[in-house]
Amino acid sequence: MTFTSPSALLLLLIALPIVCYIGWPRSRWRRGRDSVSLFLRVSIVTLLVMGLAGTSVIRSADRLAVVYLLDMSDSMGTTLQDAARDFIAQSINELRPGDVAGVVAFAETAQIARNMSDSRELGAILAAPPAGNTDYAAAIRLALAILPQDADRRIVLLSDGRPTRGDWESAADLAASAGVEISYVSYTRPPTPEVLVRAVDVPAVLNEDQAFTLSATLYSETDTTADITVLAGGAIVRQERIALAAGETVYPVRLQSGSAGFRDFEVRIDPQGEDGFFQNNQLAAFSRVTGEPRVLLVDGSDDFAETAQIAPALTGVGLNVETITPDQLPPSFDGLAGYQSVILANISATDMPPRQLRALEVYVRDLGGGLVVIGGPQSYAPGGYFQTPLEDALPVEMRIDDEERLPTLTIAYVIDRSGSMNLRTPSGITWLDVAKEAIIRSLDFLTEADRAGVASFDTSAFWVFDFQNVTDRTALQRQVASLRAGGGTSIRAGMEFAAETIVDEPSNLKHIILLTDGGAPREGLPEFTEALYRDENVTTTVISIGDWESGFMEEMAELGGGNFYQVIDAEQIPLIFAAETVLTTRTYIQEEDFTPRQRPHPVMDGIGGLPPLRGYVTTTARPAATVILRAPEPYADPIMAAWQYGLGRSVAFTSDATGRWGADWINWDDFATFWGQTVRWTISDDASRNLETQVTRRDGSALITVDARDDDGNFLNGLALSASVVHAREGDARRIGLQQVAPGRYEGRFVPMAEGAHLVRVGTPDAAYTQTIGWVRGYSREYDMRPPATDILAEIARRTGGADLSDDPAAVWTDTATATRGFEPIWPFLLLLAVVLLPFDVGVRRLLITRTDLERLRAWLITRRTGDETPADQRMATLQQARQRARSATRQPAIDRTALSAPARTAAPEQADTDSTAGQADDDPTARQSDADPTARESDFGPTAGQPDVGNIGSRLLRKRRGDGKSSGG
Incomplete structure (x- = not known):
């Protein structure tokens, strides 16, 4: 007997003493009943507690359960897989009554192809696990999970004996400890050209x-x-x-x-x-x-005007500088990894594909690269950095915390919802969905004092939501998400609909952003936006989707005081919306002469007084950033900020490095020193002499091992090391924490994302110890045609007590060497028995049963068994007949009551049917006379032949009646 919750049995130590104390017999005359009640109560409590404990009884299994493991990896090939299916079908056809079988298909993963069943038909195997690896461990563990516990259990592994991942040894040992044997059917791949x-x-x-x-x-x-x-x-x-x-x-x-x-x-x-x-x-x-550190300088201006002064300055301080345009950025991560720092000079986010923005963030955070962003009119918030990976990597945010500095803004988003907006982009989403995402991002940039409205049009226009303050962004974004496409295109209808309301808005600035894929007539739209700008000071920006001829739409934006964008890459639209929201205010660019205030930092070592600057882009410093240079009060905006981002460092300089805002700086004696120290600060010192990193493959995963020693060769213990693994081509990145496993040794395990080259960057959070190595994940061992070093199938069978069943499918159903002891739950029966005993306990305590009750019960049982009436039943029948005659007599018109007092005896009672006598009372004088005659009535109560008068029930009732009459007469 076993229990699933044996701790519940402890309740007996509490419950039984309480029950015995309450129910112990104390009265002599009730002792028998109380003893029985106490026994029943103790039984009920014991049964309930044993039921709660999950009582089960142990018995030997009388059936066999088998799970077939079907290898469907590429190394098996179609021919061997078909042969394995045939073996399973033949074996299942020999299934004995009561036995069950299941099938697990496996390769890189394991899937149930057939649930445990007693059917002799295999059926179709529809499971299709990824075939690039072979994982015995996953298949064995899944088989153990579906095997029933109340049967002898066997696993049959059908494979070519080439596992490429997973710990098959541990899985085999687990099966052996569970009493499950693993037998096998071995297959050999025929020679093929390879x-x-x-x-x-x-x-x-x-x-x-x-x-x-x-x-x-x-x-x-x-x-x-x-x-x-x-x-x-x-x-x-x-x-x-x-x-x-x-x-x-x-x-x-x-x-x-x-x-x-x-x-x-x-x-x-x-x-x-x-x-x-x-x-x-x-x-x-x-x-x-x-070699010497390399610096990549990115300049999007004509003739590299933004970097004309800084590039030679950096070269002059010994840095190896390469200047490129945004479209020349390395397409792969290993290309970026070839540079120790990247400088963006007045670059807009729309100048780079979104993939490059993500690559720059990963380059800094996971590869430990340096990043310097130099400002200008096309950078930071005006450049569309808001909510981009590039903003995440910078020590400044694009939003301005002080909303009082910003003029109030009303912005109308006029969105084309025609049927053509349902066309899908190369990434698989519709143009309308891209537009909705852009609106949602733009709303995030607005303050609560700003007002926004979204109008949508096809051949007519309607409000998605009317102009209102941006206080509940979630509600507004939910309404935007409900927008659906369908219908024709009338840009004029949409523009007039929005303009009719925006002209009455009280905001300082009013702006319309029109997004459409075209296909509409001119309809005087350029003249309409010109009048709107001239008369109502409402500006209009037009975003045209597709590569078709823009025509009048560019003219609409130019005459409307806004900007025109021709968009082919859908991912650029949210960046454009964000940039337009910023450019509308014109407040982010501060142009005035000032001298920045500085604080001590390695960038400023050896640098004295600073020359004045003439402008900068407003940003907000992050809490974790170090602000090196600030603008004067009252705003004290960051001019230069730096921070550690992941394994790398980044610097934001919100002014520029040209004659636009930095004319006095480019002629400054410390100009080259300032920028040289800035860039060198972002370059991490790859202290590989203190770290030794290796990556090895094990069981489908990769193990990173780092040995850390100081310059004297002593172990470095207690380091907070982590590793970033970046695929050199795809850019997928992940962070792995490393745990110390021995003096100076740290380890971490990860599953590689894809085949090919990876960059592995190991370091501490403060970058005191860092190292970057390359590692290559080759193709799966599934495709390495070398045979395994050992006979793995035979070893699995040896560990678990199995055998080679290749020659006989029916041998699968022979009895296993180890009998399984099954567990049959009996707790439901115990709970039911407790419920059944409860009424008996109540009955013993509440019902009084006398000896007479027992005799009556005995007589009733005899009657039920024999069908004969007892004398008592006969007397009761006679009494009932007399009672009926008495009732009939009371219905007569006149009764001689004096005659009732005269005693009379008859030798034998008249046997007359009461019902027939009552029916003749009115018609038969003889019957009336007989009913009225007490002597005749008395004879019915007289003794029967052979019975004494004293003992007759009728006599006793009659005497009692006469006695009652005499008492009343006296």
Whole structure:
């Protein structure tokens, strides 16, 4: 007997003493009844507690449950998978009555293909797990989860014996401890033509412009030819056709390392003949090229006017500077990783694809890169940085906390909702959904004093919501989200509808943002927006979707005092809306002469007095940022702020580095020193001499191991180390915390996102210890055609007591070596019995049962058994007959009561039916006389033959009646 909640039995220690104390017999005359009641109460309480404890009884299993594990990985191939299905079908067809079987299909993951069932039909196997890996552990654990506990249990593994992930040894030991044996059916893949890249070897560390050899190890099952391509940093450096002999071939390539940074290399092979798997036809490698720090300077102006002064200044202080335009930013993360710092000079967020904005944030946060943003009219809030990844990386925010500085604004969003707005962008969302997202982001930028309204139009216009203060942004955003597309296009209807109301708004500034995909006639719209601007001071910005001829729409924006945007990339629209919201106020740009106030910081080391500046872009410093330079009171806006962002550092300089606002600075003697120290502060010192980092693959995951020692070789303990892993091409990033596992050793595990090169950055939060390495995740071992080192299937069977069942499908249903003891719950029966006993307990305490009651019960039982009436039943029948005759007599018109007092005896009572006598009373004088004659009535109560008069029930009743009459007469 077992219990699922044995702790509930402790209630007996409390409940039984209480029940015994209350119900203990105390009265002598009730002792028997109280003893029975106490016994029943103790039984009821005990049954209830045992029911709460989940009582079960143990018994040996009398049936067999089997789960088949079907390997559906790529290494099995279609032929072997079909053979395994046939084996399962034949085996299930031999299923015995009472036995059950289930199927788990597995590869990279495990899925239930057939629930436990006693059916002898296999049915279709619809499960399709990802086939790029083989995980025995996941399959075994899922099988253990679905096997019933009340049966002998067996697992049958059908596979080629090539697990590539998961801890199969631990899973096998778990099955053995649970008494589940694992038998197997082994399959061998037939020889097929196969060509693969087995390894790519390059030096881990290279110097700038160093010559080195890349070695690619190729493998082929047969003699063949193949085209080989070698790439460095994504560019092709070698491509040719080569001959491959059966077995391994080493292919060397002589290359140059290039400039400092990280370089990834890739080898691809394209066999000219048959090939089993394409997944193993390419492999990558990584090298770190050391050299002078490189700085990437991004300038979007004509002839690089924004960086004409700062670029030579940085070169003059020993930095290796490369100037590019925004569209020349490296397309991959390993390209950015080749630079130690990136400088953006008056760059708008709309000048860069959203993917590049995300890449810059990841570059700083996860790769420890430096970032310097220099201001100008197209930067920060006017440049659309609000709610972008770029803003997240900066030590300043785009919003202004002091709302009193801003003029009140009313903005109308006039949105085309015609049917063509349901067309989808390359990312899969509709243009209208992009517009709604843009409005929602723009509303976030407005203050509660601002007012906004959203009008939508097709051939007519209506309000999504009318002009109102932006106090409940959530409610407004919910209304925007309800907008749906459908209908024609009439821009004139939408513009007139919004203009009719906005002219009466009390705000200082009034602005309309029109978004449409065109397809509407001119209808005098340029003249309409010109009049609106001239007469009502309402500006109009037009955002045109698509690459069609803009025509009059650009003229509408120009005459309406606003801006025109031709948008092809949908992701640019939210940035444009945010920038337009800022530009409308014109308050973010402060143009006046001032001398910034400074505070001590490494950037300012050795720098004395500062020259004046003539303008800056207003921002708000983040709480965690260090404000190095500030504008004068009363606003004290940040001019220069810095902070640590993740593993990297970033600096925001809200003025510029040109003659526009910094004319006095470009002629300043410390100009080059100031910018040189600023950029160098953002460059992390890669203190790799203190850290030694390695990444190894284990069971489908990767293990990061870091050994930390100080300059004297002593272990560095208690470091708060973390690692960032970034895919060099895709840009997917993740953070992994590292735990100390031994003196000076730290470890962390992660699952790689994709194949290819990865950048791994390890460091402490203060960047005192940092290191960046490259690591490559190759293709799955599923496609490495080398046989496993050991017979894994046989080892699993040995650990669990299983056997090789390859030759006999029916052998699956032989009895297991270990009998399973099942548990059958009986707690429901115990609770039911307690409920049944409860009425008996109440009955014993509340009902009084005498000896006479028992005798009557006994007589009743005899009657039920024999069907005969007892003498008592006969006397009762006679009494009932007399009673009926008495009732009939009382209905007569006259009764001689004196005659009733005269005693009379008859030898035998007249046997007459009471019902017939009563029916004849009115018609038969003889019957009336007989009823009126007390002597005749008395004879009915007289004794029967052989009975004494004294004992007759009728006699006793008659004597009692006469006695009552004499008493009343006396």
